[in-house]
Amino acid sequence: MKTYFRILSYASPFGRIIPLYLILTLFYIVFSMVNFSILIPLLEVLFNQVDYNLSQNNTEFNFSIEYIKSTFYSYFNEIIQTKGRKEALKFVCLIILISVFIANIFKYLSSLIIAKVRVRVVTNIRNSLYEKIINFRINFFTNEKKGDVISRLTSDIQQIENSVINSVTVLFKEPALLLGLFFILSTISVKLTLYTLMLIPVSGFIISNIAKHLKVKAAFSQSALGKINNIINETLDGIRVIKLFTANSFMKNRFGDEVEEYGKQNYSMYKRFELSNPVSEFLGIVTVSIILLVGGSMVLDSSSDITASEFIAFIIIFSQVLPPAKAITGAFNTIQRGVASAERVFEFIDKSESDEEDPGKEKIDSLENSIDFEKVSFAYENENVIDDINFRIKRGQSIAIVGPSGGGKSTIIDLLSKFYKLKDGSIKIDGKDINQYRTEDIRKMIGIVTQESLLFHDTIKNNICFGSKECDHNKLEKAAKIANAYDFIKKLDDNYETVIGERGLKLSGGQRQRICIARAIYKDPPILIFDEATSSLDSKSEKSVQTAVEKVMKDRTTIIIAHRLSTIKNVNKIIVIDKGRIVEMGSHEELLNKNNIYSKLSKMQNLN
Numbered sequence: 001m002k003t004y005f006r007i008l009s010y011a012s013p014f015g016r017i018i019p020l021y022l023i024l025t026l027f028y029i030v031f032s033m034v035n036f037s038i039l040i041p042l043l044e045v046l047f048n049q050v051d052y053n054l055s056q057n058n059t060e061f062n063f064s065i066e067y068i069k070s071t072f073y074s075y076f077n078e079i080i081q082t083k084g085r086k087e088a089l090k091f092v093c094l095i096i097l098i099s100v101f102i103a104n105i106f107k108y109l110s111s112l113i114i115a116k117v118r119v120r121v122v123t124n125i126r127n128s129l130y131e132k133i134i135n136f137r138i139n140f141f142t143n144e145k146k147g148d149v150i151s152r153l154t155s156d157i158q159q160i161e162n163s164v165i166n167s168v169t170v171l172f173k174e175p176a177l178l179l180g181l182f183f184i185l186s187t188i189s190v191k192l193t194l195y196t197l198m199l200i201p202v203s204g205f206i207i208s209n210i211a212k213h214l215k216v217k218a219a220f221s222q223s224a225l226g227k228i229n230n231i232i233n234e235t236l237d238g239i240r241v242i243k244l245f246t247a248n249s250f251m252k253n254r255f256g257d258e259v260e261e262y263g264k265q266n267y268s269m270y271k272r273f274e275l276s277n278p279v280s281e282f283l284g285i286v287t288v289s290i291i292l293l294v295g296g297s298m299v300l301d302s303s304s305d306i307t308a309s310e311f312i313a314f315i316i317i318f319s320q321v322l323p324p325a326k327a328i329t330g331a332f333n334t335i336q337r338g339v340a341s342a343e344r345v346f347e348f349i350d351k352s353e354s355d356e357e358d359p360g361k362e363k364i365d366s367l368e369n370s371i372d373f374e375k376v377s378f379a380y381e382n383e384n385v386i387d388d389i390n391f392r393i394k395r396g397q398s399i400a401i402v403g404p405s406g407g408g409k410s411t412i413i414d415l416l417s418k419f420y421k422l423k424d425g426s427i428k429i430d431g432k433d434i435n436q437y438r439t440e441d442i443r444k445m446i447g448i449v450t451q452e453s454l455l456f457h458d459t460i461k462n463n464i465c466f467g468s469k470e471c472d473h474n475k476l477e478k479a480a481k482i483a484n485a486y487d488f489i490k491k492l493d494d495n496y497e498t499v500i501g502e503r504g505l506k507l508s509g510g511q512r513q514r515i516c517i518a519r520a521i522y523k524d525p526p527i528l529i530f531d532e533a534t535s536s537l538d539s540k541s542e543k544s545v546q547t548a549v550e551k552v553m554k555d556r557t558t559i560i561i562a563h564r565l566s567t568i569k570n571v572n573k574i575i576v577i578d579k580g581r582i583v584e585m586g587s588h589e590e591l592l593n594k595n596n597i598y599s600k601l602s603k604m605q606n607l608n
Contacts, residue, residue, distance in 0.1 A: 003339045006346070007160060008168070010124040011117040024110040025173050029180045031103035035096055037184055114168055122161045125345060129153055132349050138419040139380075140351075147230020148223075152348060155225055156341040163338030167331040174324035174331075181321050188314045189306045192295050196287060196318060223344075224262035231255050291318060360437045367445065367526040367557055368430050370394045371416070375425035378408075378415060385411050386580040389425070393573075395526075398558040400568035402598065403577035409561045412577075413529055416559075418442055447520035449549075451532040453512035455504030460489055461496035463504070464518045475522060483518035484548040485511070517548050528552060530560045565602055574598065 011017065080088045133140075133149060186193045235251055292315065299311050306314075376389040386408040393399050401409045414420055416427060418439045426433045434442055455463050464479060465471035476496065480486040488511055492498045504512045520528060530549055546567055552558075562568050569588045576584035576591065576598050584591055584598050591598035 003342050003346070004335060007121060007125070007338075007342050008117075010121045010128070017113060017117060021110055021113045021172070024106050024113065025176060028103050028106035028110060028173070029176050031099045031106065032177065033180045033184055034099035035103070110173070117168060118161060122157060125160065126153065126157050128349055129157070129345055132351070136351070138414065145226065145230040147228065147233050148226035149348075150233065151226035151229045152345055155229075156344050159341035160338050160345070163334035163341075167335050167338070170324075170327045170331040174327050177324050178321060178328075181317060181324075185314060185317055185321075188310050188317075189295070189298075191298075192291060192306075192314060195291060195294055196321070224258065224265050227258045228255070228262055231258055288315070288318065288322075291315065359439050360435055360442075362432070362436050362438065364429065364437045364441045364445065367395050370430070371527070371557070372428040372431075373412070373425070374428065376412075376415065376422060376427060377424040378411060378420060379423050384423075384580055386415075386577075389577075389582055391573075391575055391582065391585065393557060393559065395557055396555060397573065398553050398556075398560065398571040399573040399575060400560040400562055400571045401575045401577060402562055402565065402568065402601065403583075404597075405563075407577040408580040409577050410531055413448070413531060413559065413561065416529075417446060417448075444523075445525050446527045446529060447523045447525035448529040448531060449513070449516045449520050453504060453509065453516050455500060455507075455512055455515060457499070457502045459494075459497050459499055460492075460515060463500065463515055464496075464522050466519055467523070475524075479518040479522040482521050482548065482551050483514045484551075485514040485518050488514075514548055517552060521552055526557060528556050528558045530558070530562075532561050532563060565598075 079091055130153060133153070182193060182197070185196070231251070231254060235255070295306070295311050295314060298306055299308055371393045373389050373391050377387045378385050389412065391399075401412060403409055411420075415422060416434070418434060428434065429437065429442075456466070461471055461476060464476055477486065480489055480496075489495055489498075498506075500506045500512075500515075504515065507515065549560075549567070550570075558571075560568055560571060568574060572587070574584075574586060574588060574591055575582055576596075578597060584594060584596055586594070592602060593599075
């Protein structure tokens with residue numbers, strides 16, 4: 001129940017919601033009880049068994065049940081004596097219609113409040129989870145399966161809405177309705193009511209035993225769904241590779257295995273879930289049969305003052321106990337499924353070890369002097385990636401980091417961006433450790449263009465102005481011109497309002513990369529990073545992008561990671577990384593003369 005109430009806490013503040021809901025529900029129950037209370041006089045009219053002793057209203061005004069009952073029978077008897085039994089029947093039917101109408105108005109209004117609670121809970125939980133996920137450290141996304149993360153954001157929260165939130169009405173309204181029904185039943189026959197109260201807990205115990213295993217089954221089911229989502233994402237992201245490697249059958253089998261496992265988990269869960277309904281229905285009929293046997297004997301033997309019409313009314317009213325009782329048992333079953341999903345969601349929300357480390361407190365918005373890497377070492381778990389890295393980048397300088405794949409080049413950029421915590425050493429900006437600065441400020445100072453042209457399914461304008469609250473059109477056009485993107489954008493039908501599709505696939509590779517460069521320029525950062533920005537382009541596109549890069553580099557502190565050495569010949573300093581260590585450092589000409597790794601790479605690319 002702790003998880004259940006935590007879910008409901010996302011609907012806070014409760015100041016106005018709960019009191020209003022309780023009042024409306026109370027009125028609904030009161031007017032619903034009128035419908036059932038009127039059954040006895042209705043039957044008495046039909047069977048000509050009106051108790052005229054009850055029809056004399058000699059008591060003074062008060063709010064007791066006896067006064068209301070006496071007043072009703074007094075007026076009821078007057079109608080029978082003056083207008084006949086048919087008019088009394090019409091009077092009873094009119095009261096039933098009015099009470100049902102009013103009861104349903106209050107039911108509708110209370111349902112609107114629950115709908116508001118449902119929307120608020122789902123919205124707040126989903127926003128909380130998304131905010132938590134987007135603030136996780138970068139290694140969280142390398143450790144977790146993307147499909148499972150998406151599953152928690154979508155299907156798990158949908159399960160919370162469908163099961164837990166929808167059960168709120170049942171758990172608040174149905175118990176109150178049951179109390180009202182049992183109160184009316186007790187006014188007819190205390191003895192019969194006690195029989196029913198003894199039998200219902202037995203039914204509840206049996207149903208609860210069925211329900212308690214549903215939570216585990218539901219957790220397995222949602223986990224299996226996360227695996228399915230992961231394969232779907234991998235398929236959509238890698239559809240070209242799948243087709244080129246003719247791996248359709250392989251992926252189909254892999255997907256089929258996960259779907260089969262999901263089906264098994266679901267079937268196992270549904271076996272228990274569906275068992276509760278027939279069991280509760282059978283137990284309800286057993287209870288009714290016992291009441292019929294006991295109550296019928298009481299009427300036939302005249303061993304009680306209960307009349308035939310009162311006994312029939314008792315049976316009719318008790319039959320109304322079964323639906324809310326069944327709804328409550330069903331709610332406990334569905335709650336178990338929702339709680340299992342909620343625990344998967346809260347698992348991420350409660351993660352603390354994946355939050356950004358060393359967020360820093362000092363503000364910074366510009367680079368005044370230099371960036372210094374001092375004896376920097378870093379390891380993924382126990383495996384060293386870079387070791388004892390030392391270099392300085394002065395303000396306005398451009399440097400290039402080159403070397404064999406897997407040497408740790410991109411890791412250096414990740415460390416500067418505060419994506420990971422250093423193992424040893426420090427990175428300083430203007431003489432201060434970057435951990436002293438606010439992480440958000442550090443990242444605002446960095447504009448990056450990566451090898452993969454990552455764009456969003458949005459307009460060109462929104463992709464270039466990405467992260468800005470408002471888009472400055474003059475600044476937008478300037479960025480597009482510097483990035484050599486202005487001409488091709490103007491040729492598009494909708495210019496900057498052109499929607500470029502998923503991952504920008506409506507554009508060519510070179511166009512996408514120039515949009516990425518324009519995005520970095522629009523941000524106007526003091527530090528620019530190009531992480532193999534041209535390595536995946538053809539010669540024509542590379543030339544266009546390289547021209548854009550050279551324009552952007554002027555008067556900015558620039559770091560370039562490159563495989564193609566032709567793009568870095570004119571930088572101030574080239575750093576060669578191999579197996580996580582700096583093995584060479586100098587200008588293009590200086591490194592050629594050393595006849596070491598850089599020289600060999602240059603010869604391989606025919607740069608000499």
